[in-house]
Amino acid sequence: MLDNITLLAIAPLLNVQLLLDGLFIGAIFALAAYGLALVWGVMNVKNLAQGDFVMMGGYIAFVMTKLGIHPIFGLPVAIVFMFGFGWMVYRVIIYRVIGKDLFTSLLATFGMAIVIQQLLNLIFSPDVMVAESGFAIRSYLGGMVTVADIKLISFLLAAVLAALVITFMKYSRMGQAIRATAQDPRAARVMGIDTERVYAFTFALNAAICGAAGVLISMIWVLQPFFGMTYSIRAFVIVTAAGLGNLPGVIIAGLGLGAAEQFAGFILGAELQQFTVVGLLVAILVWRQVQQSRHRQVVR
């Protein structure tokens, strides 16, 4: 462990490499986390199937490559397909969960996550897969830092998608309705907003965002039916760290988590990389609680 730290100190360019890799993957984490923050904030549903939506999007891109189409064109397909899928899931399951207590949505989506990952497992087998993009890998700074073109492209695509979603939320009629419903569903209903439709749209939008994130993941990372859970946990880490409705916070936390994971994977070893994510979640929750307990004593 100490060896790895000294190695980082000796070769500063290694830091750049890790940081870049972390930021590229972190942008995609932030995308999925934004979807979670949306659903959580608007309809108070904690979607534990978030990561499995991401995996579904990834497998769509994978199928496209098998059909001989470049995975980047999987992006619109995944968005449309996942939007429809999200709408359907809302109509069948989520719609019955909204008014219920907090735990119900967690468990129901957990059950959903199991169904999705097992279906993916049955269809695509549990092997690790990649949707080959066929782009070159370039090296910068005298060969010390290598960046695959596809990582750069997916980073840009993630940024564009995020910008699109933000503009949509801010200026479109539906986006305004979503924000109004998040603030006060009753008042929104009085104002003539069909909150039922807003909820369905929000959930479908979340699924579409996840699907897009999945397509990007399939090109720069790997696909495996059971990796969905870790993406859900990452989304929860990011949202809990940033707080609901804090969009810049989500982006920063997402990029930070990506970088932190890369560094932890390098310093502590690959077998502790997974632990870093869940460990961070626990650490953040404990830290929040310490903050709050101070607050509670003031009240007392």
Added chain:
Amino acid sequence: MNTRLRRTLPYAGLLIAGIAAPFLFPDYTFQFTVLWVMILFALTWDILGGQMGYNSLGNIAFFGVGMYICAVVQIGLYYDVAQYTASYGAVKVEFTAEQYFTGLAVGLIAAGLGAMVFSVILGWVVFGLRGPYFAIGTLGVALSAGELTGAWDYVGGGGGIALPIYPGEPDDRSLFFYALCFVLAMILFFLLRWIYLGRFGLAANAIRDDEEKAEGMGIHTMRYKTVGWAIAAFFLGISGALFGNMIGFIEPLEVAFPTVTFGLFMVVMCLLGGRGTLWGPVIGATLFHTFKEVTWTYLLGWQWVALGALIVVSVVFFQQGIVGWVKEKWPEKFGIAVDDRALAETEPDLDEAPSQRLRRQTEAAQ
């Protein structure tokens, strides 16, 4: 006398069924043993999840902690643990019968106590979290416990530990573990029956209904929560130790800390049977385990899909569970006076949104 007989009948039936099962169906002894472990899971989860309204997704951590503590004690009493685990079970080390049973006895007690200490320390950290944050936080703890154990070479890391082999016939062995699991589950069941009837049960339900108010009424909520969790952890720790010995080989992710299988099953079993009741977890666990085994036998390949669907359906459409449903249908059987509608009205429905409750109450008042 008659009512008294009727009251004791289910308990006697449970005891007799438990004693008779391995003799009537000797081929299924292993399955029955797992069933008792499942019942124990559901009962321990219900202490906090059902009675106190603290929905933990990470109780399975105590199971794994108990399993590993027992394994280390069993081996550590006679050999060097690091040396033993380094061989990955390739070198078969002999344990005499006496060594085996002393090791197991000491290991079981250590497992229970160790898990209990772990739960108290953990409770001190996570009990400030409320609602979904508690669920996610405990889930994180259980997941990270598995990952950390997998990276710890002293206890074998991801490779796991092969436990000492039972000195005797295989049939005796399965009966031996069956008896231990059955007795443990029964002790827990009657202990819970006793404490739910007393002050603890009342305080626990008060915490579930409104924690702030309970605290305002002078209930030391933190103490009750910690005690409840410690009881759950004690029994889960011992059951983990037993389960590990029964399997014979333990490994962090699939056997000791199976968060997304056993850790989730215990919640679903409880919800299926009806949480917040004594019999709900028992019935739920029995049904769930039967369903699981049947799908594993006849729907191979699709068993997980069926299980996930069962979870969704039971959570979304059948929230009150079997016992809760029966209670709603025939309240007089549970000593609730049927003509006293007001009593049933004041019984708070936890899943009801405040707005719904208000509407129902105004409707009732009209």
